[in-house]
Amino acid sequence: MPMLNEKVAIVSGASSGLGRAIALRYAAEGAAVVLADITEMPVEGGEPTLSLIRAGGGKGFFVKTDISLWAEVDRLVVDTVTEFGRLDILVNNAAIYTSTNLLETTAQQWERVIAVNVTGFFHCCKRAVQQFLTQEPVLETRGRIINISSQHGMVACPGDFPYGVSKGAIVQMTRQIAVDHAHSGIVCNAIAPGKIITGKPGVANDPDALDYSRRRTPWPRLGEPRDVADAAVFLASDMASYITGVNLMVDGGWMAG
Structure with a gap:
C-alpha cells in the first residue's frame, strides 16, 4: 500500500528543487498533489513537475501562487478542496534569499524575504488550519503541516541575514502551531535540510561553498533532494x-558535529 494513498497535499515551491522532489515523491506514494509556485517551469531545467506526475499516472494540478498574498493562498486552498474534497497535507517550501549581510541588505530585500x-x-498555515478544522479526523488527525526550515x-547563515532570520522564525512558528492546535488533531512539524544539491544555478553551487560543505558534513556525501522527500513522506504518513x-x-550529521 502506498504510504500516502488517497491523501490530498499542497506543496508550495513545487516547480523546482526540494518542492519538486517532494511533490513527485508524494504522487508516487499515492497522493493527489496540488502544485503551488509563481512559475511552472523548473529553474534547474527539465519537464514541469505536473507533467512528470501525470506521466507516472498521478493526480494533481498547478496553481500559480504568490504565498505572500493572502488572496492567492485562499484561492489555492479553495481550488484544492473543490477538486478533491479535502486537504490532508500542506508542505510549506517556497522561499527566497538575498545572499546579503545586515549592512548590505536593503529595506526592500528584507521586506520581500520576510x-x-x-x-x-x-x-x-492559517488557511490550511481553517480547512482542517472543517474536516472529520482520520486516525485522530485532521491534517498535517510540514514546514521546510x-x-x-538553528545556526547563523554567513552572509545571508534575512534568510537565516526567516528560517529561525519558521522553527518557532512550527512549535507554536503544534502546541496550539494539537487538541484539534492537527500535526505540525518542520524539516531542516543541511547542504542539499538541487541543481539550481547560483551561489548555492559555488565551488568553495561546496568544498566547505563537504568538509563540514560528517556523512561521506552531500544531501540530495530525495533525502528531504523521504523525510517529508514519513512526516506526512500515519x-x-x-x-x-x-x-x-x-543534514548528514552537520549539526551533531
Missing part, C-alpha cells in the same frame, strides 16, 4: 501520528 519566507508560511534556522512540533534535521 513577506515570502515568514508571512507566506503564516498565510499557508533550514539548518540556518507512522508519524505522535510526532509534532519537531524540527527534523536532514
